[in-house]
Amino acid sequence: MTLPGPIAPPARLLMGPGPISAYPSVLQSMSNALVGQYDPFMTNAMVETQQLYRGVWGTANDATLLVDGTSRAGIEAAMISLVRPGDRVLVPVFGRFGHLLAEIAERALAEVHTIEVPWGQVVPVSAVEEAIVRVKPHLVALVQGDTSTTMLQPLEEVGALCAKHGALFYSDATASLGGNAFEADAWGLDAATAGLQKCLGGPSGSAPITLSERAVDVIRSRKRVEAGIREAGDASADDFVRSNYFDLGQILDYWGPRRLNHHTEATSMLYAARECARLLLAEGREAVIARHRTAGDAMLAGVQGLGLTVFGDVAHKMTNVVAVEIPEGVPGDAARSAMLEDFGIEIGTSFGPLHGKVWRIGTMGYNARKDAVLTTLSALESVLHRFGASTPRGGGVEAAADVFRAAATASSSPVSP
Template identity: 65%
Template sequence: MGPGPITADPRVLRAMSAQLVGQYDPWMTGTMNEVMGLYREVFITENQQTMLVDGTSRAGIEAALVSLLAPGDRVLVPIFGRFGHLLAEICRRAGADVHTIETEWGQVFTEDAIEAALSDVQPKVLAVVHGDTSTTVAQPLEGLGELCERHGALLYVDATATLGGNEFRTDEWRIDVATAGLQKCLGGPSGSAPVTFSERAVAVIEARKSVEEGIRDEGDPVAAEPIRSNYLDMGQIFDYWSERRLNHHTEATTMLFGARECARILLEEGLAESWSRHQLHGRAMLAGASALGLPPFGALAYKMTNVVGVEIPDGVNGDAVRGAMLEDFGIEIGTSFGPLHGRIWRIGTMGYNARTDAVLTTLAALEAVLRRAGHPCSPGAGVDAAYEVYGAAA
């Protein structure tokens, strides 16, 4: 019940137990095409280049950024938590000219603040984390795509922690590139990164690929340097997932089966229904934790639906409580990073764990452990507060 990875849906685990299939078997290539279609629905996009990157969500992030950014390209990264720092680091390693703006952890940026930075920096790419699990708040995205178009920038969004459980509309919000992972709201294991690229973003990557292949006409404009990574070269990955079936790598068959089942489960439920389910169980967990005397952390107006941040009470050993939760009840909750390490707990309600029984069991266990740690709690207060949320929603 931490910020991810979470308990995988049993249907996903069953799908991943299927036998392997050769990557050029017609059934295998048909499955790849099916997965592309499924994730267009998940991302709510018409983007042709919607697929999987074989690797954890960080592989998807790096594939997107190293393929978009050539050495010297300017990128703007608004940092409001640990994973904004990660985006900045990856961009620096790609040789980009990285500019950042920062706000207090637990807060988000206003649209005006981002527009001012865009005007000042004039970047090629604005790279934004949607929901930063280190702080449990989500940056509003509506309007950022229009700002980027106005300033000639591409909009990249890291949706690892939010896709499937928080509202996300790729085309409507004019997002050029989005990457995600299975291990949060999608209810699968880490190891596969769904990604989607707009035509504008594809054109940038294809121009760099043509330099690599030496096929640009003499009169063509000078293109950026070729992509520095081989495995994470989206130009080659596009070709691998196209009818050309470029022999770029051997598809991770088991992860393909898992990613397909994650999308099937989500779309069977319905995107809006899944967003509502995550919101309901997130509210119940927040109400229950608050009733146990755990103050919420961060700007609640921008709280992610699928993870709650609560402050660790004075006099309570946060790591000892987490250890007792795991050892005595088999329930994992998380702390955080950097300035929030040991200051807050992060309790997830996402994917297969966004369920009433999981929320109530976690709150009951947390109360028991807190009482043994000397923290005063009214017996049953957490569970009762969650029940009130569920009752009001019934």
């Protein structure tokens, strides 16, 4: 057997729906030395990370921490720890990841109810309220930003509806956190999870989570199976969390002051998650959201300047990703391959009802910046011309540059008293 050499990834500009190019300092943070999981440096880094993510989420929740694993690990931990078999879970669906929440709830043996709207729309708050009244759910699970459709579901009013009708409110903010407003406390979230690989500008592999006191009470009421012995004596089997790794009750004990052993923390991913949050708060939450908005507006103007049709309700689009319809006669996969092979730029395909119909182009995290947007639009124009599409020469770059120029002018203008 001939051993391969050291791994050497090619240079890529990741402008798809995620993962994206990580901030250089996040990658650098992962190369730091490992320490023991109970080393004072390590436990202090965990405490710092918790405090930083309270700022990211907009919460005072003590139970703010990381679940080791990709963003889906956070979703599964929340669902399996908050839901008992037979509990009613309501999932408003407006894209692929709503279907994912429903599937995970079903695997937790919940009684799952869904309401759906066509891809490219968001679910009206009135429809959510009607379903809550009708279903009487234990939990409402709602994606905030669904990259499959690029839509951003309004959450601001849902928490009050859930509180009024006695339901827990959970949101998957994997694709939206950091690049779009998210106010866990002000919006009445009981649980929210995310990942690093989108607007937070890190690698996939760590799932930030925040839990309200109400959610923690539900989690603490669940029983455990340890060393084959059921705690709490004659507790019903439905009381037991059906996972050890994703049992948030045990994970909370590990991150809490007792530091009860549950797993060995993924040290390098902790470093990465800490740096993602530190960078966001150092720049300022509102400033980061504004940067994503400007880059997203520029990309939107740019693809429209190339004559491309934007998919979905633009008024409810995420700041950080746009879906464009593939022009008639252009082979979508071949064009994406040309972007990658000739320019080192990755844009996204799609799936479900949009498979083969749209490209998804992201502007998030480290790549929510002017040079990344203009470079991508220039390459896309070249590829479109190669495959016979008629697009205005320089139309995309100029339209996007106008947005950046306008934003720069606005930011340098004196603020009115």
